[in-house]
Amino acid sequence: MNAIIVTGGDIxxxxxxxxxxxxxxxIIISVDAAITKLEKINLIPHIMVGDFDTLSDDDRLKKYAELDVEIVKHDPVKDFSDSELAVDRAVKVGIKNIAVFGALGKRFDHAFANILILQKYKKLGVDITIYDKYNKIYVKSNHFILERGKLWGKYISFFSLEEKNFMEKLEGVKYPIENRIIDNIATPSLYISNEIKGDKLKATFSGDLLVVESRD
Structure with missing residues (x-):
């Protein structure tokens, strides 16, 4: 079972x-006021999660409750963002693959927190991918293969989520890597904007890497 979470950033x-x-x-989960975006495509979510401080529309919540949408309402004073609470709701019912839309946008604090959520749940065995028009963002552990035809855009970039990662080998790309350290402090931008040149990319590394597929 997979889930699509729609949150309040740019979509x-x-x-x-x-x-x-x-x-x-x-399963479609709407976060707080993101329901207004789903309404534009006439789509009813299965679950609505949030403190609804940016929605402030009890009549709308009542309408969706009458349509058998599960409403999960939280106190505005809480230790987690609405987006993280939505992910947690999905994970609690056994969902292991989640696509998130609207995780990026004007609020960098929310966007950065959403990026960090990827690693938190990866360590719990949950794969989360953030999508927007220009980016596909996810976490990979230890090794993976990516076919050129499935790349989101022209570019692929790597960032350490553990300060340093050892990249044993990255092949099938314009700038191959062998036995190098990915170090966010010493060389934070060294591994951005690579390109797949063969049929597929093959990467072998230690720990968790944040992977960003992007296009202009």
Whole structure:
């Protein structure tokens, strides 16, 4: 079972609509005022999560409750963001793969927290991918293969989530790597904007890496 979480940042509505159409069996979770974006594509979520401080519309919540949407309302004074609470709600019912839309946008504090959430849940065995029009962001552990035809855009970048990672080998790319350290302090931008040149990228490394596939 997979989930799609729609939260309050910037969203390309056509991208969201197409993704939902291609993943019709996924559970859809709306975070706080993101319900207004789902309404633009006439879509009713399965679950609504949040403190609803930016929605402030009891009539709307009542309407969705009458449509058998599960409403999970939290106190505005809390230790977790609405987005993290939505992820937690999905994980508690056994979901292991989550796509998130709207995790990036004007509020960098929220965007950065959402990036950190990826690693937290990766360590719990949950794969979360953040999508927007230009980026696909996720965490990989130890090794992976990526086919060129499945790349989100032209570029792929790597960042350590543990201050330093040892990259044993990165092949099939414009700038191959062998036996190098990915060090966010010494060389924070060294491993950005690589490109797949062969049929596929193959990476072998230690620990967790933040991977960003991007396009202009």
């Amino acid at each position: 390309d509505i056509s991208l969201l609509e197409n993704y939902i159409a291609e993943n019709k069996e996924d």
